[in-house]
Amino acid sequence: MNNLWGGPGSILGLVLRMTQFTFAAGSIASMATTTNFFNLTAFCYLIASMGLQIIWSFLLALMDLFSLVRNQTLLNPVLVSLFVVGDWVTATLSLAAASASAGITVLYFHDLGHCHFGEECQKYQISVALAFLSWFSTSISSLVMFWLLAAR
Amino acid sequence: MNNLWGGPGSILGLVLRMTQFTFAAGSIASMATTTNFFNLTAFCYLIASMGLQIIWSFLLALMDLFSLVRNQTLLNPVLVSLFVVGDWVTATLSLAAASASAGITVLYFHDLGHCHFGEECQKYQISVALAFLSWFSTSISSLVMFWLLAAR
Numbered sequence: 499m500n501n502l503w504g505g506p507g508s509i510l511g512l513v514l515r516m517t518q519f520t521f522a523a524g525s526i527a528s529m530a531t532t533t534n535f536f537n538l539t540a541f542c543y544l545i546a547s548m549g550l551q552i553i554w555s556f557l558l559a560l561m562d563l564f565s566l567v568r569n570q571t572l573l574n575p576v577l578v579s580l581f582v583v584g585d586w587v588t589a590t591l592s593l594a595a596a597s598a599s600a601g602i603t604v605l606y607f608h609d610l611g612h613c614h615f616g617e618e619c620q621k622y623q624i625s626v627a628l629a630f631l632s633w634f635s636t637s638i639s640s641l642v643m644f645w646l647l648a649a650r
Numbered sequence: 651m652n653n654l655w656g657g658p659g660s661i662l663g664l665v666l667r668m669t670q671f672t673f674a675a676g677s678i679a680s681m682a683t684t685t686n687f688f689n690l691t692a693f694c695y696l697i698a699s700m701g702l703q704i705i706w707s708f709l710l711a712l713m714d715l716f717s718l719v720r721n722q723t724l725l726n727p728v729l730v731s732l733f734v735v736g737d738w739v740t741a742t743l744s745l746a747a748a749s750a751s752a753g754i755t756v757l758y759f760h761d762l763g764h765c766h767f768g769e770e771c772q773k774y775q776i777s778v779a780l781a782f783l784s785w786f787s788t789s790i791s792s793l794v795m796f797w798l799l800a801a802r
């Protein structure tokens with residue numbers, strides 16, 4: 499099993515994990531500082547999904563760091579299978595949460611012509627944008643992991 | 651390049667394409683027969699995305715059928731790469747559209763406590779459910795195609 503650009507235990511893999519973590523944390527921070535998010539199921543789901551993303555990316559970043567420092571490989575087929583499943587689950591949940599929240603945001607800003615939550619409206623938009631960026635980064639990781647598993 | 655369960659030119663591949671096509675057509679039929687869908691961006695996006703899904707799945711189903719009747723293989727690397735890209739694009743768009751519409755549906759049914767579109771409310775729910783089923787079927791096809799490409 500040869501490592502790939504962005505695979506487990508590589509510097510680019512670590513950068514991808516840190517990007518996912520940062521965007522997901524930014525998304526939660528932006529959403530959780532609004533006062534009305536708990537009234538909307540999609541926004542609560544976004545926070546839950548980004549929370550899962552943070553935990554997953556943090557654990558994987560730690561493993562990448564451990565692998566880089568100790569110069570040990572993480573290319574065990576069982577380990578890569580685990581990464582594939584985890585990445586696919588988090589990527590799917592992130593895209594679903596970001597899209598559901600984007601649907602609500604577009605409803606308020608475009609379809610209804612106004613957003614009646616005042617200053618919080620911009621925070622919703624920022625949170626959704628960061629969630630999409632986090633999903634994009636996770637989808638790259640998951641494609642790399644799946645390729646590694648299939649091409650071993 | 652060995653064919654897989656559900657790969658191009660196999661009977662199960664054809665069944666998967668027909669499932670995607672049927673669910674996507676059902677989703678459009680259920681949504682397009684409501685009178686208010688065009689007021690909501692997410693619902694219009696669902697129709698556009700399911701339309702793309704129908705065209706893609708129909709073309710691929712025709713190719714599978716052609717391959718089965720003529721007993722010719724479709725396992726050309728260039729062709730499989732094209733299938734991978736098309737499947738990933740349609741799967742991502744389908745999940746995003748289904749999730750955005752689900753976000754709106756949950757907003758009306760759960761968060762606001764009622765749906766003021768009368769009999770059409772059930773049609774929205776059916777359309778979203780069928781869109782998720784179509785996405786699930788497409789995601790299986792895309793995983794099979796990606797595996798075939800990586801493992802060649």
